[in-house]
Amino acid sequence: MTQFTFWDIFSNLLLATRWTILLSLVAFVGGGVLGLILLFVRIGKTWWLRRIVQGYTELFQGTPLLMQLFLAFFGLGLLGINVSPWAAAAVALILWTAAFLVEIWRGCVDAVPKGQWEASASLGMSYIEQMRHVVLPQALRISIPPTVGFSVQVVKGTALTSIIGFVELTKAGTSLANATYESFTVYGLVALIYFVLCYPLSLSARILERKMNAAHRH
């Protein structure tokens, strides 16, 4: 059996952190794009499409992410696709992220006062023009703090992909803990690395929100 020094553990964990970061980025960007598409449906004019997106978000927010990962992993397999844990993890996290972002962003669109819709309508703007020039720019500003805040949930969410066998920070941690019997140190370090990834995001979300409340304009 090989002997692990503290630095061996630490460097191995750091190497695995790449995958946590990469998966977080894929989930966040992919989920953002999908979320944006769904947002337009969610605030659109077709009621039954709106209902479908609403059902989608309720489904993903009302079930455990771990179940979604299992279903993606085994479900994609059923479709005859040979799935790697990486692909299943990416698909599930993108769908999950999109579901939450749609709700966050819809709240931001709703937060734009009714008078803004009326004023732009009275100037003769069409629905698309109102959205494009008046409502979305304002909603976008409001949406930045909660969106940054949600990115923390995405990073933490990637930890669950270890359970379906994707090797990222948490999985590397469990392997090292099993190999070294130094669970306290290993999991302490893993927690610390997650904290270093997440805390700046939490902090900037909070600062952004404070700034916006202090001077909401432009």
Place this chain on the structure above:
Amino acid sequence: MQYHFDFTWLATYWPVFVDGAWMTVRLIFVGGVLGITLGIYCAWARALGPKILGYPVAVYVELIRNTPFLIQLFFIFFGLPSLGLRMNEVEAAMLAMVINLGAYSAEIIRAGIQATPKGQFEAGSSLAMTPVQTFRHIVLVPALQKIWPALASQVVIVMLGSSVVSQIAVEDLTYAANFAQSRTFRAFEAYFVSTLIYLALAILLRFALMWLGTLIFSTRRRAAR
């Protein structure tokens, strides 16, 4: 290749799911009650307590909110025994849930406390109440009422998050699906069934909490009128 869904195995394995769901319910009951209680104390310390208490509580809240629940669970179950803190898997799961919910609810409740009009505190002290009495009798309940929907959502989130406790062999709802699929090789169906039960639990839990909220707060409000 055409896959045929098969749920006939449920006839044999449904008791496993019932037991698993029951464990999940017990976990969130204990985690919810103790977690919110912890959250109230921490929120008080953060919003109104002395700095010497507020600072460590802030560190605790940030540490928990910025690390995955799964790692918190592993740290408690696998890491703490090396400090001589040994517990069984169910105790570890409950402790992790209490600590996790405690941190989140502390932040939520603190927001409720900080939204309390200053006049309420002044009214309390003008009646010669101590700050702690003012908090306990005047501030706390309206603050909880204000943030109750957010708190309820957080409890549901913790319940759904508890699905990872199967990783330390707690026999919860996810464990039931793992068990069933290892015997029947019907993985997709097994997880599908437990997903549906989780969804039902989430809806029921939300209803129960909202009902509890109206029970606690509406009677108080009526009495106050």
Place this chain on the structure above:
Amino acid sequence: MPLIDIDALHKSYGETEVLKGIDLHVEAGEVIAIIGKSGSGKSTLLRCINGLETINSGAISVGGEQLVEDELHLRKLRLKVGMIFQQFNLFPHKTAGQNVMLAQQVVKKRRKAEAETKAREVMDRVGLGDKFDSYPDQLSGGQQQRVAIARALAMEPMALLCDEVTSALDPELVGEVLQVVRALAADGMTLLMVTHEMAFARDVCSRVVFMHQGRVHEAGPPSEIFANPKTPELRAFIGMAAA
């Protein structure tokens, strides 16, 4: 043919009927004050003319353009009639100048330079030429409302609907807005305004319409309406307003 033509207009919110058959004909250049208690339906009437409320029955036309509730027709109608709101509703993410330019560029497809020339002209007209690059939250309520008027004027409407345009203002700011409205009236702009400013209505308007319980209860030139009200409801209302 009247500029604004309203025939047998009915409007309900659920069970409650707010407008119970309104007939109103406004000639070009008329300045009309709509007065009445809150809940009498006067704001709703104004919002119907602009298509902000869907109507249950009846007909509205402005400058020959019928109110038809699809996007294309609404757009044509709204190009003929501008609206000023109680709460200003300026776009907070744009400067005063950009507020005035936006719809010109987007809806009228004017080029930027052209829109800016027009914007500067109307901003001067409301006396805010020097506030072109200020954001709404850097302006007082009265200034914001004047920008809102400039924003509507830039679209060169045939008529303006003013929905209690001074009600949200501090008393000392009411005068500057009324002065702008008065100047518009003097220039021959057709104005239809819901207002609580009785002195202003008496001075400036050519006709006063008193609404009561969803109907036009009494109408006529201000001299008659204020000096010689015929119905007890109007007498009661004027008595209240004077007190």
